[in-house]
Amino acid sequence: MQIVIVGGGAGGLELATKLGKKLGRKGKAEVVLIDRNHTHVWKPLLHEVASGSLDADLDAVTYRAHGHKHGFEFELGTLNGIDRERKVVQLSALLDEDGREVLPARERPYDTLVLAIGSVSNDFNVSGVGEHCIFLDSPVQAHRFHRRLVDGFIRLNQALKSGDSVHKLRVAIIGGGATGVELSAELYKAREWFSTYGLTAITPQHLDVTLVEAGPRLLPALSERISSGAREELEKLGVRVMVNTAVVSAGPEGLQTKGGEAIAADLMVWAAGVKAPDFLRDIEGLETNRANQLVVEPTLQVKGDGAIYALGDCAGCPMTRPDGSEGWVPPRAQSAHQMASAVAHNILASARGKPLQPFRYKDLGSLVSLSEYTAFGRLMGGLARGGINLEGKIARLAYVSLYRMHLAAIHGWPRALLLALTEKINHFVRPRFKLH
Numbered sequence: 059m060q061i062v063i064v065g066g067g068a069g070g071l072e073l074a075t076k077l078g079k080k081l082g083r084k085g086k087a088e089v090v091l092i093d094r095n096h097t098h099v100w101k102p103l104l105h106e107v108a109s110g111s112l113d114a115d116l117d118a119v120t121y122r123a124h125g126h127k128h129g130f131e132f133e134l135g136t137l138n139g140i141d142r143e144r145k146v147v148q149l150s151a152l153l154d155e156d157g158r159e160v161l162p163a164r165e166r167p168y169d170t171l172v173l174a175i176g177s178v179s180n181d182f183n184v185s186g187v188g189e190h191c192i193f194l195d196s197p198v199q200a201h202r203f204h205r206r207l208v209d210g211f212i213r214l215n216q217a218l219k220s221g222d223s224v225h226k227l228r229v230a231i232i233g234g235g236a237t238g239v240e241l242s243a244e245l246y247k248a249r250e251w252f253s254t255y256g257l258t259a260i261t262p263q264h265l266d267v268t269l270v271e272a273g274p275r276l277l278p279a280l281s282e283r284i285s286s287g288a289r290e291e292l293e294k295l296g297v298r299v300m301v302n303t304a305v306v307s308a309g310p311e312g313l314q315t316k317g318g319e320a321i322a323a324d325l326m327v328w329a330a331g332v333k334a335p336d337f338l339r340d341i342e343g344l345e346t347n348r349a350n351q352l353v354v355e356p357t358l359q360v361k362g363d364g365a366i367y368a369l370g371d372c373a374g375c376p377m378t379r380p381d382g383s384e385g386w387v388p389p390r391a392q393s394a395h396q397m398a399s400a401v402a403h404n405i406l407a408s409a410r411g412k413p414l415q416p417f418r419y420k421d422l423g424s425l426v427s428l429s430e431y432t433a434f435g436r437l438m439g440g441l442a443r444g445g446i447n448l449e450g451k452i453a454r455l456a457y458v459s460l461y462r463m464h465l466a467a468i469h470g471w472p473r474a475l476l477l478a479l480t481e482k483i484n485h486f487v488r489p490r491f492k493l494h
C-alpha cells in the first residue's frame with residue numbers, strides 16, 4: 059500500500075509522522091511525503107522569520123531526517139498534475155540555481171493520495187502587487203523580506219550618520235488580519251534589536267509602518283473589543299493604521315488607494331487574503347470552490363474520488379457556523395491540525411476495513427501576538443460558555459503554547475520540551491535576533 063502526502067506544512071507533516079509511526083515503521087505501508095522545500099517551518103511564524111525574531115535555520119525541521127526517524131520517506135518535488143485513472147502524481151523537474159537539472163520530471167504512484175499543499179496569497183488581481191509586493195507564503199519569501207529589511211536598516215543608519223536626519227525606512231503592509239498585525243509589531247521590535255546591535259542612529263521615529271485594511275477594522279475574526287485593543291497598541295508603537303482603505307495598485311514607489319491617496323513605501327507586504335493554488339481548478343473531475351479549494355466529503359475525501367483526501371488550506375470543507383449560516387472551515391493552523399488527525403484516523407480505519415468517520419471542526423479560538431509587547435485572543439469553550447478573552451502575558455503564554463503543541467505533534471512531548479529548553483539556552487549563547 060502506497061500512501062503519498064503532497065505538502066509538508068503543519069497538517070501534512072503531522073499526518074506523515076502519524077502514519078509513518080503506525081504503518082511505515084511496521085512495514086504495513088509505504089508512506090511518502092513530497093514537498094518542494096527541504097525543511098518545514100510552521101507557517102504562522104513566518105512573520106517572525108521575516109522580521110528576524112525567529113532564525114529558520116535553527117528552528118526548521120529537516121524532512122529527510124525527520125522521515126528517517128519516524129518511518130516515512132521524503133521526496134523533493136513540486137506537484138504539477140494528477141493522473142487519477144493511472145493513480146500517479148506528476149512532479150516537475152527540479153533545477154538548481156544555475157538551471158541544471160537535479161531531478162527529472164517524474165511520476166509517483168499512489169494507492170491513497172493526500173493533498174496538503176496549503177494556500178498562497180490572493181492578490182485579487184490588484185495591479186502591480188505581484189511585481190512590487192512581497193508575500194509571506196513560504197520561508198523563501200520570508201527570507202527575502204528579511205534581507206531587504208536588513209539592507210534597509212543598514213542603508214538608513216548610514217544616511218542618518220551622514221547627516222540626513224529626515225530619512226526613514228517606510229514599510230507598507232496590506233491586510234489587517236493576524237499576519238499584518240503581528241508583522242507590524244515585529245518590525246518595531248526589530249528596530250530595537252538593530253539599535254542594540256550597533257545601528258544606533260536609528261530611533262523609533264525613523265521607522266514608518268503603515269497597515270492598510272480594506273474592511274472597517276483590524277482582526278475581523280476576533281471581537282471588536284480585541285480589535286480595538288490591538289489597534290490602540292499598534293498606534294502606541296507608531297504604526298499608522300488605515301481601515302476602510304482599498305488598495306487599487308502597487309508600484310515601485312508605493313501604493314495607490316481607491317480614495318486617491320498615495321502611500322510611499324520602500325518595502326511592501328501583501329497579506330490581504332489567501333486562496334488554494336490555481337492549478338487545483340484544472341484537475342479534471344474534481345470540484346473546487348471560489349477559493350480554488352478542493353470540495354471534500356465529510357470524511358475529507360475529495361468529491362468524485364475516494365482515493366484522494368484533502369486537508370488544510372487547500373480543502374473546501376463545508377460547515378455550519380454558530381449563527382446557523384453555511385460556510386467553509388477557515389484556513390487556519392488549527393484546522394490543518396484537526397484535519398490531519400481525522401485523515402490519519404480514516405486512513406488507518408480503511409486499512410483495517412472499518413468505517414470512516416466524518417470530520418467535525420472545533421473552533422478553539424484565536425490568538426494574536428504583538429511581538430513581545432503584548433498579545434490578545436479568545437479561547438472557545440473554556441470557563442464560560444461563549445469563550446474567554448485573554449490579553450497581556452497570559453495571552454502571550456497561550457500563543458507560545460500553540461507552537462509547542464505543534465512541535466509535540468511532530469516530535470512528541472519529551473523532544474518538544476528539550477527544544478524549548480534549547481531555545482532558552484540559545485538566548486544566552488547566540489544573538490537574540492537574526493542580523494543577516
